[in-house]
Amino acid sequence: MINRYRWWEYVLIYAGIATFLAFVLAPFLEAFLVSMRPIDALFSIPYRFVTEGMNFDSYVTMWTSVPLLWLYMLNSLFIATAVTLLALFTIIPAAYAFSRFEFKFKNGLLAGFLAINMVSGAVLIIPLYKVMQQLGLLNTYFAMILPGAAFVIPTGIWLLRSYLMKIPKELEEAAWVDGAGRIYTLWRVILPVALPGIMVVAIATFIAAYAQQFLFALTFNSTNELNPLPVGLYQFFGQQTVVWNELMAASLVGILPVLIVYIFLQRYIVAGLTAGAVKE
Amino acid sequence: MAVTRKKTDWFPYMLLVPASLLTLVIVAWPLVETFRLSLTDASLRPTTNFVGFDNYKKIFAGTFPTIIARTFYWMAISVSLKMLFGILGAVLLNAAVPGRTLFRVLIMPPWIVPIAIGVFMWGWMYNGQFGMISGMLQRLNLISEPFEFLAYANSSFLSTIVTDVWIGTPLVTVYLLAAMQGVPGDLHEAAWTDGASRLYRFRRITLPLIMPAVATMSLLSAIWTFNSFDIIWILTEGGPRGQTTTMIIDTYKTAISRFRYGEGAARAVMIVIFLSLFSAFYFAMISRIGKREVGND
Numbered sequence: 001m002i003n004r005y006r007w008w009e010y011v012l013i014y015a016g017i018a019t020f021l022a023f024v025l026a027p028f029l030e031a032f033l034v035s036m037r038p039i040d041a042l043f044s045i046p047y048r049f050v051t052e053g054m055n056f057d058s059y060v061t062m063w064t065s066v067p068l069l070w071l072y073m074l075n076s077l078f079i080a081t082a083v084t085l086l087a088l089f090t091i092i093p094a095a096y097a098f099s100r101f102e103f104k105f106k107n108g109l110l111a112g113f114l115a116i117n118m119v120s121g122a123v124l125i126i127p128l129y130k131v132m133q134q135l136g137l138l139n140t141y142f143a144m145i146l147p148g149a150a151f152v153i154p155t156g157i158w159l160l161r162s163y164l165m166k167i168p169k170e171l172e173e174a175a176w177v178d179g180a181g182r183i184y185t186l187w188r189v190i191l192p193v194a195l196p197g198i199m200v201v202a203i204a205t206f207i208a209a210y211a212q213q214f215l216f217a218l219t220f221n222s223t224n225e226l227n228p229l230p231v232g233l234y235q236f237f238g239q240q241t242v243v244w245n246e247l248m249a250a251s252l253v254g255i256l257p258v259l260i261v262y263i264f265l266q267r268y269i270v271a272g273l274t275a276g277a278v279k280e
Numbered sequence: 281m282a283v284t285r286k287k288t289d290w291f292p293y294m295l296l297v298p299a300s301l302l303t304l305v306i307v308a309w310p311l312v313e314t315f316r317l318s319l320t321d322a323s324l325r326p327t328t329n330f331v332g333f334d335n336y337k338k339i340f341a342g343t344f345p346t347i348i349a350r351t352f353y354w355m356a357i358s359v360s361l362k363m364l365f366g367i368l369g370a371v372l373l374n375a376a377v378p379g380r381t382l383f384r385v386l387i388m389p390p391w392i393v394p395i396a397i398g399v400f401m402w403g404w405m406y407n408g409q410f411g412m413i414s415g416m417l418q419r420l421n422l423i424s425e426p427f428e429f430l431a432y433a434n435s436s437f438l439s440t441i442v443t444d445v446w447i448g449t450p451l452v453t454v455y456l457l458a459a460m461q462g463v464p465g466d467l468h469e470a471a472w473t474d475g476a477s478r479l480y481r482f483r484r485i486t487l488p489l490i491m492p493a494v495a496t497m498s499l500l501s502a503i504w505t506f507n508s509f510d511i512i513w514i515l516t517e518g519g520p521r522g523q524t525t526t527m528i529i530d531t532y533k534t535a536i537s538r539f540r541y542g543e544g545a546a547r548a549v550m551i552v553i554f555l556s557l558f559s560a561f562y563f564a565m566i567s568r569i570g571k572r573e574v575g576n577d
Contacts, residue, residue, distance in 0.1 A: 025386065028401070047412065090301075093294075094295060101289070119552065229397070237400055255394065
């Protein structure tokens, strides 16, 4: 058969996959091993994978060494959730407009939104800082949520627009014939049908918002109680004596929420990422 | 609803208000403001003067040209490696072997987890005394004493690239994998019936058909890599002695760490100019690919 491999081809494929996965997963394995080592075993030479006296102590002591750890984690979740909700609130109507209506400057506006993808927050950091200052948003959650949401809008509009274009127009026309208003139609007729597409956008947005919580928090926020996990831990990273085993334990616990979301919803995530790779 | 009405229909514009408002405040206005600031001597001082193109003259007389070259060098190596590993990974994961669903799940974590946290892990890996890489190399007798990867110019440059490749490769891989799965199976079957080898089929069928996806992803990847901030900032803050300072890092240092907003803005404008060139290239390519596809149908 076309997909039958000879034995050496199996060996090659599995060896290739194993090498690839080793590169991808090595840092996670190392972080896990480090988190299990007592601090003096950590600084022992020569290097070995398994050291004596491995235990889960760092997962207990980290809560006292990093007193605000639980707060950083909650902040991360809160910021990512708020970014997702705000982004959806702007993406859904915009994607609906681009998928359903003909209006002046439509293509220009769409290109304008997509062009946002080309710049990052780091490029605009100076005036962005001033905007935040003038709006009085420095050292508030908003300084992390608003820019976070703005930079995920283009991808969201693009994804949802292509999904909405597949929904038959007759659906709205039937609703209009029945005398439904246009907002009502969007809310009660289109949204329920588009729910799978909205899910993809929401998950992709959440993952992106959770992954990119460094720059804006680092620059716009100096109130430690509001810091998301990456910046919260970064302060410890820079210190002279880094308690590596606890830092790694905290890092691993901090990535659990997204890993769980990913494992359960990976089908949606991959769908969101690869939209556009295949010609429909 | 296709009937054109004389009166302008404001409804679609209303639908765009929330998205426009947010992007105007966070993106469009700061972009304009960056251009304006780049022509001033803005700093922490209360007064700001218009200085024309002085900032540009100043940065081009200094180290900035070197930094531009370094940024392109960094980006070129990183993007090439991501594309190479991405294509290899996609080929491997596309093979119909038992366990491939699990492998596909396992390659994504670097892209899923917060970038900063992935970089913390690499920070430890690169540690010379106790990190995994130096330790393993010593055990294998490839190096005789601890090697501090982030302390030297060349090794820190390569280290930041490796971490960037680690974060970027999963996305490239799944993207190209999706493109490969979009290649019609009957093409392969026809070639197979004619006795074409697997390698020949890959070269003559798969590769040409995924080329648009490869080109698209290369450019997107180049844009993201050009914009990359977190990785270098956390690992080296642009050091040692500026050897990993890219345009973004240089801009951030000038503006946020040294409060020279005007000079920082001039650097940012240069970044925007390069990015616009990439984007122009990207849109031109997309529309060419689009036309070709229409022609094929």
